[in-house]
Amino acid sequence: MNTVVPAEAGVGGPREARAAAGDDVVLRAEHLSVVYDGERATRAVRDVTVELRRNEVLGIAGESGCGKSTLAYALMRMLRPPARLTAGTLEFRDRDGSPPVDVMALDGPELRHFRWTKLSMVFQSAMNALNPVTSLRKQFGDIFKTHVPEMGADEREERSRALLEMVGIDPGRVSGFPHELSGGMRQRVVIAMALALQPEIVIMDEPTTALDVVVQREILDEIERLREELGFSVVFITHDLSLLLEISDRLAVMYAGEIVEYAPSDQVARAPAHPYTLGLLESFPDMRGTRRQLHGIPGSPPDLRDDLLGCSFAPRCSFAFDPCAIVDPVLGPRFPVLGTGLDPSSPPAHAVHVPGDGDAWTVACHLHDPTRCPSEPPAALRGGAHGAAGTEQA
Numbered sequence: 001m002n003t004v005v006p007a008e009a010g011v012g013g014p015r016e017a018r019a020a021a022g023d024d025v026v027l028r029a030e031h032l033s034v035v036y037d038g039e040r041a042t043r044a045v046r047d048v049t050v051e052l053r054r055n056e057v058l059g060i061a062g063e064s065g066c067g068k069s070t071l072a073y074a075l076m077r078m079l080r081p082p083a084r085l086t087a088g089t090l091e092f093r094d095r096d097g098s099p100p101v102d103v104m105a106l107d108g109p110e111l112r113h114f115r116w117t118k119l120s121m122v123f124q125s126a127m128n129a130l131n132p133v134t135s136l137r138k139q140f141g142d143i144f145k146t147h148v149p150e151m152g153a154d155e156r157e158e159r160s161r162a163l164l165e166m167v168g169i170d171p172g173r174v175s176g177f178p179h180e181l182s183g184g185m186r187q188r189v190v191i192a193m194a195l196a197l198q199p200e201i202v203i204m205d206e207p208t209t210a211l212d213v214v215v216q217r218e219i220l221d222e223i224e225r226l227r228e229e230l231g232f233s234v235v236f237i238t239h240d241l242s243l244l245l246e247i248s249d250r251l252a253v254m255y256a257g258e259i260v261e262y263a264p265s266d267q268v269a270r271a272p273a274h275p276y277t278l279g280l281l282e283s284f285p286d287m288r289g290t291r292r293q294l295h296g297i298p299g300s301p302p303d304l305r306d307d308l309l310g311c312s313f314a315p316r317c318s319f320a321f322d323p324c325a326i327v328d329p330v331l332g333p334r335f336p337v338l339g340t341g342l343d344p345s346s347p348p349a350h351a352v353h354v355p356g357d358g359d360a361w362t363v364a365c366h367l368h369d370p371t372r373c374p375s376e377p378p379a380a381l382r383g384g385a386h387g388a389a390g391t392e393q394a
């Protein structure tokens with residue numbers, strides 16, 4: 001795992017500036033479900049509701065195979081057979097205040113226009129995303145020819161050079177080929193292509209995973225600079241939770257195709273509410289906190305071709321109790337913070353989840369459901385133990 005030192009959550013910096021910049025929703029997906037057809041269908045994304053606010057970085061974390069990339073392709077309307085969207089809505093709101101766009105209803109030229117001008121994507125592997133035997137000039141040119149057919153050759157050349165310069169690459173490289181570039185430079189080119197038409201949203205699918213930590217840091221800084229300059233929102237997908245805690249405003253943790261925790265990133269860093277999130281946090285060292293024992297998460301994720309009964313994390317969860325094996329927990333409000341004198345038998349008013357409330361902290365776990373769990377969640381899930389227990393980092 002490429003580990004980047006998490007910033008001190010919530011202490012100054014661009015995260016607060018973004019929060020102050022406004023919290024209107026630019027993209028909202030509701031109840032998205034995707035299956036991969038086959039002899040036994042794989043339910044890769046299961047009833048996911050997520051929203052992206054203007055100017056924010058939304059992190060999506062989880063193990064390989066948890067449905068992160070499939071969700072990204074669903075948001076882009078780029079699923080290809082055998083993947084199939086079986087349910088869900090997707091709404092986009094332009095910054096110009098025009099009526100919301102039902103993205104699922106777009107087709108043909110409308111959908112092509114929507115992609116790249118409103119929502120673009122940085123794909124997982126820069127080398128695979130670029131055609132190795134085609135010049136950068138042609139690859140940039142193809143984007144403009146497809147989406148802005150009225151643009152002339154001179155302007156395409158000028159824009160291509162400007163985009164390379166914008167990501168710190170000599171514009172003269174426009175004549176070059178991807179195989180002549182380093183991994184970091186290729187990644188910059190892919191980012192420049194995603195920004196070619198100044199989209200409002202960029203989905204970044206593991207954009208730094210194949211890079212060493214030094215280049216990873218350069219690319220992250222570059223993304224942050226461009227995001228502040230151009231004002232786009234980001235959906236950042238990675239298995240590296242430590243990286244997301246540093247760069248994202250809010251975090252959606254996925255497990256077995258579902259979102260199991262959804263909250264402001266700084267809150268998750270302090271007090272993960274779902275046992276799976278806690279397990280992820282305990283599996284990498286905190287470079288600034290107290291030395292502690294590292295723990296992996298035992299077992300493997302479930303086979304998503306099977307009918308899942310109860311909580312999909314139950315076989316790996318050290319907190320599992322009676323209802324977990326038979327009742328599927330739904331995303332609901334996190335158990336209220338201790339010390340407020342709350343009666344666990346009735347949910348407090350301030351903990352009631354308001355749909356669309358971006359600051360809500362929701363979790364899919366029976367430990368946070370007062371109707372199923374008669375006592376308070378374990379200390380580790382209330383913020384008391386994470387980062388403080390243990391004596392050594394292995």
Ligand code: SF4
Nearest residue numbers: 311314317324365366
């Ligand atoms: Fe663990 Fe039960 Fe919560 Fe699932 S619902 S994460 S098994 S405590």
